[in-house]
Amino acid sequence: MATAEHPTAILLMAMGGPDCLENVEPFLLDVRGGRPTPPELVEEIRERYRATGGKSPAVGITHEVAKKLEQQLNSSRTGRYRVYVGLRHWHPFIRETYAELLKESPEQIIGVCMAPQQSS
CATH class of the missing domain: 3.40.50.1400 (Rossmann fold)
Known part of the structure; x- marks a missing residue:
């Protein structure tokens, strides 16, 4: 026991x-295995997180x-x-x-x- x-x-x-809106892009970088995310997609996803309180x-x-x-x-x-x-x-x-x-x-x-x- x-x-x-x-x-x-x-x-x-x-x-x-991401734990804040500033970390959306580095979070996506990790999700995508180090490949950059197009800026317009980063902003779209950032807006989704903004709608849920920013994280x-x-x-x-x-x-x-x-x-x-x-x-x-x-x-x-x-x-x-x-x-x-x-x-x-x-x-x-x-x-x-x-x-x-x-x-x-x-x-x-x-x-x-x-x-x-x-x-x-």
């Missing part, structure tokens, strides 16, 4: 999104899910859990979060993909 010293780490992985709502929702999941799991007395968020295309990147969670020497690591995936 996981202990306070060696909790079970749960890594919620999502696509990510990706999905990132905040993922962090809120992580917080509530950790609270719920730790109230169950079935061990100790630490829930992390790692993003594919923006900060905190999955690789950064994974390196951080390894520092806590978890008993086990559980990965959960929060992005919908097509399966056939």
